[in-house]
Amino acid sequence: xxxxxxxxxxxxxxxxxxxxxxxxxxxxxxxxxxxxxxxxxxxxxxxxxxxxxxxxxxxxxxxxxxxxxxxxxxxxxxxxxxxxxxxxxxxxxxxxxxxxxxxxxxxxxxxxxxxxxxxx
Numbered sequence: 525x526x527x528x529x530x531x532x533x534x535x536x537x538x539x540x541x542x543x544x545x546x547x548x549x550x551x552x553x554x555x556x557x558x559x560x561x562x563x564x565x566x567x568x569x570x571x572x573x574x575x576x577x578x579x580x581x582x583x584x585x586x587x588x589x590x591x592x593x594x595x596x597x598x599x600x601x602x603x604x605x606x607x608x609x610x611x612x613x614x615x616x617x618x619x620x621x622x623x624x625x626x627x628x629x630x631x632x633x634x635x636x637x638x639x640x641x642x643x644x
Contacts, residue, residue: 537562541585549594556600563608572612579612583619591627602632606639613640
């Protein structure tokens with residue numbers, strides 16, 4: 525049923541986000557692959573207004589990890605946000621603007637803004 529699917533999805537992405545804090549960088553990169561797949565499998569009729577809080581939590585958490593000291597993690601999270609940003613580009617751009625000054629480098633923030641600003 526649709527409700528089962530929705531509960532399952534919410535539980536899954538939450539567990540994946542927790543794994544981004546793992547001590548193993550190899551595991552963290554693997555998690556970014558799963559999150560990219562998660563975003564790519566969202567149905568075309570995904571109701572972003574209904575699930576606004578979930579998307580906001582995903583974007584916020586991913587942007588925190590895009591500032592990781594390990595560049596491989598930064599790149600992997602950037603890849604997730606390239607896929608995930610398609611769902612709600614305007615909100616992603618808005619949030620990137622509010623956090624980019626806190627990042628070690630604005631490189632990936634600037635790349636996200638360049639990618640999604642026109643589609644917001």
